Amino acid sequence: MVARLAAPAIAQQLLYTLVFLVDRAMLGHHGSASLASMQISGPLVWTTVSLLSASTVGTVALVGRAVGAGDRALATAAVRGSLWFAGVVGVGVSLVGLLTLPVVPLLFPAAGEDVLVEAEGYLTVFLPSIPLFLLSFTGAAALTAAGDTKTPFIIGAVGNVINIALNYVLIFGHYGAPELGAQGASFASAAAMAWNAVVGLAVLSRRHGRVSFRGPGDALAALRRMLKVAGPSAAERAVQQLGFLGFVMMIGALGGSVMAANQALISIESICWLSAEGFGIAAAAVVAQRLGAGRRLDAAVAAKAATMMAVAFLSLFAAMFLLIPEVLLRAFTDDDAIVAMGLPVMVIAAVAQPFLAFSMVMSHALRGAGETRAPFVIMVLGGLVVRLFATWLFAFPLGLGLVGIWIGSTVDWVVRAALLGWVFFRGGWRDVAV
DSSP: OHHHHHHHHHHHHHHHHHHHHHHHHHHHHHOHHHHHHHHHHHHHHHHHHHHHTTHHHHHHHHHHHHHHHTOHHHHHHHHHHHHHHHHHHHHHHHHHHHHHGGGHHHHOTTSOHHHHHHHHHHHHHHGGGHHHHHHHHHHHHHHHHTTOOHHHHHHHHHHHHHHHHHHHHHHHTGGGOOOOTHHHHHHHHHHHHHHHHHHHHHHHTOTTSSSOSSSSSOHHHHHHHHHHHHHHHHHHHHHHHHHHHHHHHHHHTTOHHHHHHHHHHHHHHHHHHHHHHHHHHHHHHHHHHHHHTTOHHHHHHHHHHHHHHHHHHHHHHHHHHHHSHHHHHHTTOOOHHHHHHHHHHHHHHHHHHHHHHHHHHHHHHHHHTTOOHHHHHHHIIIIIIIHHHHHHHHHTTTOOHHHHHHHHHHHHHHHHHHHHHHHHHHOGGGGOOO
């Protein structure tokens, strides 16, 4: 069952990320300033979406348990509460983001005026579209927790077609449209997420679907239960993103060329960690359903199977990083200097992939069981303490620059993998109440 759920879940995650990958690839061919601007807007986008979508951890845990136990009323209430939460919080954060947008240039003083203009153009469109992103992710999480990963995949596939077509027109100014660069990419992404959100809500509105937001059930009570599970996960993501922003600012201190090179590298690696995310989503759903049905041993077997499949899958990507690094880099940039900067980093990225896969899937499996505290503590240690210190040490005092940045992140993944494995094999996650 893990493999059956994982394949479309991986595809779904890749489709969501393909929206941003296509943006980066097209912007890289539009100009180095456009690509470098994604080193500013990209982390801010993912920080916002990651933090706000932490509630989907509670959605997966509660909907999965309810489906496993055959409690349709609870599943319905959980879906309805999750969607209301996503919509209300999304609107509030959009308003706050627009008000604080003028602060962004102060965080990246070395980026250059042309890079900052492109980043501001992207963010002015992204911020109002935050509710669409959250509703899209929440709807997909509810369907996945109920065992339906095919529907979100199909919805995401159409969304990507919309994004690619609008990117081509709006980034480069084809067919009489204005040449908007990064802002055009943001318009295209927002349109794709609008499609994903609207169609996802339409699917969830069917009373007799696998799961629905229409029907009996106390949505407020379900939301309280979900937030209890999601709270530590939200704190975990906050720490993770705080560490990530510090990580990004260190990259920004190395200048615009390094920012552009890192964006090309991140674009390549994102395929890997989103593949791991897909295995993790499948693991979380199966673990939640098995525990809801009282099948504790099956839950452990599913978590192990998903983790090992992810490690094997990402090891294949690691081999590609070693065998065809230049081919991969040139998919995102034509600049020879940027490619030369990225080549030695691909070796470090290859080493990181098995540890990244293990960490991400094991974290999801524990969250699916309702165990969110241990991943939070590990995130604080790895993502905030280890990553920032190791990155600073290798990049600046030891003078390794961009290579040092990636050594620091790899040290973080190794530490997390060891600690998460220890928590899982101790077995206390099987007894967590949701």
